[in-house]
Amino acid sequence: MSLLSLALPAIRVYWIGFRVVLHQLLRRLLRPGWPLKPVFPLQNGNVAIVTGGTRGIGYHTVKYLARLGMHVIIAGNKEKEGQETVMKIKEEALNAKVEFLYCDLASMKSIHQFVQAFKAKNYSLHVLINNAAVMLVPERKTEDGFEEHFGINYMGHFLLTNLLLETLKQSGTHSHNARIVTLSSATHYVAELRLNDLQSSCLYSPHGAYAQSKLALVLSAYRLQHLLTAEGSHVTVNVVDPGVVNTDLYQNVCWAAKMVKWMTGWLLLKSPEEGASTSIYAAVSPELEGIGACYLCNEQRTKSADVSYDEELQKRLWTESCRLVGIPDTAP
Numbered sequence: 001m002s003l004l005s006l007a008l009p010a011i012r013v014y015w016i017g018f019r020v021v022l023h024q025l026l027r028r029l030l031r032p033g034w035p036l037k038p039v040f041p042l043q044n045g046n047v048a049i050v051t052g053g054t055r056g057i058g059y060h061t062v063k064y065l066a067r068l069g070m071h072v073i074i075a076g077n078k079e080k081e082g083q084e085t086v087m088k089i090k091e092e093a094l095n096a097k098v099e100f101l102y103c104d105l106a107s108m109k110s111i112h113q114f115v116q117a118f119k120a121k122n123y124s125l126h127v128l129i130n131n132a133a134v135m136l137v138p139e140r141k142t143e144d145g146f147e148e149h150f151g152i153n154y155m156g157h158f159l160l161t162n163l164l165l166e167t168l169k170q171s172g173t174h175s176h177n178a179r180i181v182t183l184s185s186a187t188h189y190v191a192e193l194r195l196n197d198l199q200s201s202c203l204y205s206p207h208g209a210y211a212q213s214k215l216a217l218v219l220s221a222y223r224l225q226h227l228l229t230a231e232g233s234h235v236t237v238n239v240v241d242p243g244v245v246n247t248d249l250y251q252n253v254c255w256a257a258k259m260v261k262w263m264t265g266w267l268l269l270k271s272p273e274e275g276a277s278t279s280i281y282a283a284v285s286p287e288l289e290g291i292g293a294c295y296l297c298n299e300q301r302t303k304s305a306d307v308s309y310d311e312e313l314q315k316r317l318w319t320e321s322c323r324l325v326g327i328p329d330t331a332p
């Protein structure tokens, strides 16, 4: 293992991050008043699940959706923080329908229990936002033996989405499709998907592993949309890239990057509230009714990495993921 093969993923990730930050700064300078606050239709009676809704982008997504009248379930792995978040949102938005349900995405058992508890409530499900993530964690394994980025960011959401698919299908209609929104990141542009080493066990780079998990999410979102369209389901799947946002996601970056973030974050980075805007757009915008397989950034459709459109790779990843979580591969 050469030093270069370890350093390269980090260089690529910081390079793409730098480009996004520069783009955000230019946009801010050239378009004062951006981002605009769009007005979305009320969502009374609709139900959403947001993973990792206790802080950062997820928290602001939950808060906004609840303000629109949606009943939002926060799926999170810290009971105390979850209940505190619920109380905070209810204090800020009277009549907000928000609840917390425990779900540790690092544990397949916990995901199954979460889905069981959710289904026992007999709610419909109109929006699922796969938001939670970890970034640049040291080499560690989840309860099920997956590398942590791959296990939490990708496999956890893969299993959760598949277990909730029937409920989403039953809740979507021709004129009001149910929506799956998956958060990826610009790092997917510089990622490599190693199908023969998805757990990064041959060469562990935290940057490479995070980026790979974010590319896997894009590939599998496109594959799922393909499968849903083929069977005529009223469910859409879109991918969101929130930009570079000032949140705790950066707690594991190197000290120099932390320093730069601390000094310039207010100018260069989006606030968590701004960061949530594309997730909210993907979840409720009438413009996206019936439209799936889009990569959304700054509330606009854009192109994801060329490799993410590789249908053979999408298929192979999907099949392997089904095998890893022990569900049938429903490919036609």
Ligand SMILES: NC(=O)c1ccc[n+]([C@@H]2O[C@H](COP(=O)([O-])OP(=O)(O)OC[C@H]3O[C@@H](n4cnc5c(N)ncnc54)[C@H](OP(=O)(O)O)[C@@H]3O)[C@@H](O)[C@H]2O)c1
Residues within 6 Å of the ligand: 051, 052, 053, 054, 055, 056, 057, 058, 075, 076, 077, 078, 103, 104, 105, 106, 130, 131, 132, 133, 134, 152, 183, 184, 185, 186, 241, 242, 243, 244, 245, 246, 247, 248, 249, 250
């Ligand atoms: N911030 C950015 O610049 C940026 C850029 C591109 C993409 N994104 C993406 O945007 C999404 C939100 O990121 P963020 O910046 O808001 O991050 P954040 O502030 O760190 O929030 C991450 C959320 O994920 C939850 N989480 C972590 N591990 C979990 C687990 N095992 N089970 C359930 N929940 C878990 C966290 O809960 P705990 O508090 O309990 O750990 C937290 O609520 C992520 O998918 C991220 O990859 C962010």
